Amino acid sequence: GAGVSQSPRYKVAKRGQDVALRCDPISGHVSLFWYQQALGQGPEFLTYFQNEAQLDKSGLPSDRFFAERPEGSVSTLKIQRTQQEDSAVYLCASSLEPFGRGGGETQYFGPGTRLLVL
Amino acid sequence: KQEVTQIPAALSVPEGENLVLNCSFTDSAIYNLQWFRQDPGKGLTSLLLIQSSQREQTSGRLNASLDKSSGRSTLYIAASQPGDSATYLCAVKLDTGFQKLVFGTGTRLLVSP
Numbered sequence: 001g002a003g004v005s006q007s008p009r010y011k012v013a014k015r016g017q018d019v020a021l022r023c024d025p026i027s028g029h030v031s032l033f034w035y036q037q038a039l040g041q042g043p044e045f046l047t048y049f050q051n052e053a054q055l056d057k058s059g060l061p062s063d064r065f066f067a068e069r070p071e072g073s074v075s076t077l078k079i080q081r082t083q084q085e086d087s088a089v090y091l092c093a094s095s096l097e098p099f100g101r102g103g104g105e106t107q108y109f110g111p112g113t114r115l116l117v118l
Numbered sequence: 119k120q121e122v123t124q125i126p127a128a129l130s131v132p133e134g135e136n137l138v139l140n141c142s143f144t145d146s147a148i149y150n151l152q153w154f155r156q157d158p159g160k161g162l163t164s165l166l167l168i169q170s171s172q173r174e175q176t177s178g179r180l181n182a183s184l185d186k187s188s189g190r191s192t193l194y195i196a197a198s199q200p201g202d203s204a205t206y207l208c209a210v211k212l213d214t215g216f217q218k219l220v221f222g223t224g225t226r227l228l229v230s231p
Contacts, residue, residue, distance in 0.1 A: 042207050042223050042224050043221050105167060107219075108161075109161030
């Protein structure tokens, strides 16, 4: 079956532009995560959705970052007024179960969107 | 704040060698620890998951150990192959608050034929 897909795979933006990154999770997966991976670093948690509810957004670096999952399936990560420090790979992951104690352990990752802000 | 460190940052070995990757974390209050593999341009794939009450997990040529009290985990790869070349990441799942995954910086492994 299809895995997690992300689009676009690559995005070049001029500083100050707004960008929207899309994630299509595995059908039926309850949990959806966004991570930011800077060059040479491990992924850093941004936000978590359980169905359409955004249960944690503590990792979003600033109010320029906004994520939504309105129908509990596809999710969009939007970055307003992009800055050079936003350049990174943005990874999306989904999990069948709600995340928490004993649940959602297996996260399926998409290939990521590589964002370059000039 | 939980911090996860991986040593070495990069490793190059000839095919057939046994090798050990190290992961350390600063806060022992973890729920579990996972080792992931990341290939260039691709997402992460989970290799092994060790619950906080466990000491080790094995899958094929891979063996991961966990010493929670000392804040350390190792990934042992036996008889390395060129196909093992990838970046290996460890991640701890927090045991308090929102149990997000905290990743290490990774070890980039190159196994040459």
